[in-house]
Amino acid sequence: MSARTVDKIATGIIMAVAGFIVLILLGLLGYILIRGVGHISWHFLTSAPESIRAGGGIGPQLFNSVFLLVLTLIITVPLGIGAGIYMSEYAKPNRMTSFIRLVVEVLSSFPSIIVGLFGLLILVNKFGFGFSLFSGALALTIFNLPLMVRITEQGLRGVPLQQKEASFALGISKWKTIRSVLLPIATPVILSGTILAAGRIFGEAAALLFTAGMSSPRLDFTDWNPFDARSPLNPFRPAETLAVHIWKINSEGLAPDATQIAAGASAVLIIMVLVFNLGARALGRYMHNKFTAAK
Amino acid sequence: MQHALSAKKLNVYYGEKHAVHDVSLDFAEKQVTALIGPSGCGKSTFLRSLNRMNDLIPSCRVTGDIMMKEHNINDRETDVVALRKKIGMVFQRPNPFHKSIYENIAFGPRYHGMKKKADLDNLVEQSLRKAALWDETKDRLHKSAFALSGGQQQRLCIARSVALRPDIILMDEPSSALDPISTSRIEELITELKEEFCIVIVTHNMHQAARISDKTAFFLSGRVVEYDETDKLFLDPSQKETSDYISGRFG
């Protein structure tokens, strides 16, 4: 066989495998969407679930997912960007640094059910945070923080050295250079990376079962005082998220329309994650173009 | 004659590699000094040690003294931030910031304490005029610096250094990435700037050195072979290696 034939055959096989994967993905997406989209309505998105009657919605769960995401990002974005700056600009390349890097890698790839059980033992019981948004956010921090560190580090390393030299040559301090020259250039990468990582924690369930809990108290959406027990903004209340809700009604749902609710909720979840992914790409591309537009 | 800067027995190493050997050179105020020599002979390395830019390279080690007035730049205690304000640098490839033309110039002075908008406006205009760039940019000061041509970007980088009113400007092959017309504009600019500044310029273009410099140092394998008035060095070199190099027999 000539090299060209081999090349053609190999290309063909690779294309077939790739096509097959894309097909599976499209099939899966299509299946979930087609089954669920019909059930999505304004009422479904905004009203509270019913336990035995039909006609329940996913309003509080949707709110919980978004709120938990925001809480997590409030913790991980400043810490992650700070640590990323340290790792990329200040840490000397030695064994300690590579050890930190290893820990970061391992943490981000921890099985989520383990993180959930760890959260139950330490956060919920030992520290007494109970089943709460706060415990959930700390558990999610374990996945999200390492990602934020890596994203920031990658963003900063991607900035051409010439930019740093230009700034130093003007007698600008290192910290000011990082803040005013490097970070603005790295921002598109950091921002789109953050959104991608956010999409991942939005769909997380296993780590939240035993931390944020599987129930949501009756919420009073007119009470925005974060210290009231019934306020949606209270970070110390239990909060079932959308992904956890899907898992729960699938396994123990009693309402007669449990199947449709699970299908509708899955479709909503998939759509949200898609929005995160496409949004991250679009934003990254937009900001990149804006910076280099004039070229 | 007052020396703006003098290097004494300067040695630079990259790990084990000895890139600059025992170089002693004096740079006069209001003069252009050219550093010439074949590629890899240590011109950039030497130049970058004058404003401690080599601090950025972890493997790099510098010994010897660099005197600016009574002050030794190579001292551990030297405040490199203050130092680099006094010694500006222009790089081989134009490297404007990802900011507007105005911000490219105002960024440094504002950091060093100039806060009033009127002062900054004024300084931006003056600096752009000095770099012969004002007429081309006055209508788009707040547009990205990346919209400028390569030659304009390099003049912006020169304006950016000039805006800090340094004593010395170091230039590392500032026109080697530019077309002939941009190159000659940069050369004119350097000739004007020397009225105010001490300029040290690395070039591997010998004609450029002959056109714009007052003194020339010829580097070979990390050593200075000859340092003299430019006319003397090109017309009547005292070393055989120098005459070989300038007559194009190697490099």
Ligand SMILES: Nc1ncnc2c1ncn2[C@@H]1O[C@H](COP(=O)(O)OP(=O)(O)O)[C@@H](O)[C@H]1O
């Ligand atoms: N960052 C570096 N690390 C190791 N060696 C280097 C580095 N930069 C330059 N060198 C070496 O030092 C010598 C001098 O380089 P350089 O100063 O760039 O020469 P020139 O500017 O005259 O072409 C060369 O042999 C080069 O390979």
Ligand SMILES: [Mg+2]
């Ligand atoms: Mg060089």
